[in-house]
Amino acid sequence: MIVAELAAAELRRRLTGPGLRLRLGPVATEIRSPFAVVASGLALLYAKHEVLGAGDFADFRVAVEPPFGVRRFVAPQALFKFDGNTRFRPLPAAQAFPLLEWGLNWCITMHCHQYLIIHSAVLERNGRALLLPAPPGSGKSTLCAALVARGWRLLSDELALVELDGTRVVPIPRPISLKNRSIDTIARFWPDAAIGDVVPDTLKGSVAHVRPPADSVQRARESAVPAWVVLPRYENGAAMELAALPKCDAFMRLVDSAFNYSVHGRAGFDALAALVDGSDCYAFTYGGALDEAVAAFDRFASS
């Protein structure tokens, strides 16, 4: 069963009662929340995700709930809870859905050390994976959404889960997170996209999430072989440029982008070295012309 097959009332019942259990690639999570924005966000953005039964193992049990006391009513807030304990500072209740997304990212990066985890978008064509590792503001998610719009399979817009031998990337398809002006850019570039509510005034500015295509969610068990590492950089109005990047530079940038490189010691070094050895590495500058950018990536994929 998938989320879209749950009636709205049943979705609310699970979220406010026993918990909604979802499969997210290699992990499963239980979610509870009384917030209507969380229910509607899940209904829209996780529509194609598999719903698990009460007896299925959940890796993480999370909740997004209001605090006790007056903050339920006056300038209401939302708390993220993990195993029943509050994590992070409270956010305004209007940000409950982004808080859930950020909380889930935290759960995965803090606990899934069976993988080397890199802060990177990951896409796939013909079994070969494209990694876009980058710090915030580099246009990674915009580029990722544009490629997904033109048929690339989404493995993740945030987290590359690399097997420790460096030869496979494991998909964890979840909504793509867009910020500020890129929300309108993608809405124009991909008119069919299912985009959730725009939540203004978060720590990251305005944020909105895009539903991953059904195909990407259904193929979450198909891992991919790393083939390209591309460091994107968005520069307003700049001419597009794709330049070969020395492998040692690509390696160091991946180290900088990894969440748990230090956890893996020698094995982490070997995994990244294998990944970089097997990939063509580039630096990619673009000025916002997404069609031109997607065409450049399509040329790799067919080469």
Place this chain on the structure above:
Amino acid sequence: MNELPSALLDEALRTPARIANDSVPWEALIASAREADLLATLAARIGASAGLDSVPRAPRAHLIAAGHRCRAQHAVVRREAFEIARVLAPLATPVILLKGAAYLMAGLPPAQGRLFSDIDILVPKARLPDVESALMLGGFATTHLHPYDQRYYRRWMHELPPMQHVKRLTILDVHHTIVPETASVALDAGALFRAAVPLAQATPFAVLSPCDMVLHSATHLFHNEELSHGLRDLVDLDALLAHFGGEGRAFWRTLVARAGELDLGRPLYYALRFTSRLLGTQVPADVVADVARYAPAAPVAALMDRLLDAALQPAAASPATRWARRAMYVRGHWLKMPVPLLAWHLTYKALRRGEEPA
């Protein structure tokens, strides 16, 4: 296997081999081990008995992940110990490693799967200024910069304010004894140094003698006001008692006598009572009878049984555990300081609430 999540973790730690045969509520077990910071310990114990392959794939991933994290932390602690040794060696002062770092560097069983939050060392009080200066030159800076906090640690506590390496960010606690100066325990820190055992493989470090190590672990747990790591500390005690206690009768006799010498009979009573009660640690019956003289009055003992049973559970979210930990918080402060000083300290802290750290 017991269906209650609270008893589940204790039982899995006691008899990890049964994991292979029983139907285990894995989700609850993994969540409570994770919350108690005992996931890697559980992984080590299952790995050494039934084997990790006997665990279903989904929970096994958590045990494997915790094992990776634990190995990384152990490598960091070893490297940090080497750096601290390099900085302190010129002082020619005894330096005793405490708790996790001691278990790891001395190769003792509690190190298996143990996660770390900081490194603890014990140095003679007279050498404290030299040690602090040398560590500062070595890149460790004090934390808790508020003048009140500095005075609190330096005048009343058994340790300096925690130090942190400015680049590596590791936290180092420098102790000069093992109970706060303001506590009503008459403990001679010199006795700990005289009995300490040098580590040939890691000069200039030593570790406490086996009995002192148990007594320190017990004091740390049962004098503490903060029990969020309580079950982990109890598991340390269980592993130490199983290891040293297995060496023969002499250990147990010395342990009880030493507790009397150091005025640490009460924490030893609690340690033996709760390791055997919650983790099934084997304590000889005559030793149990012997330490009964250190027990509090019967009504207090009954109350402490109820409080500690709840406070030492992994689930901080359960109301019973939350209330028991609050009660233990009050008790911990009570033991730490005489009442007038405690009143002053709590008043000051209350008035300072909300003030930005300096």
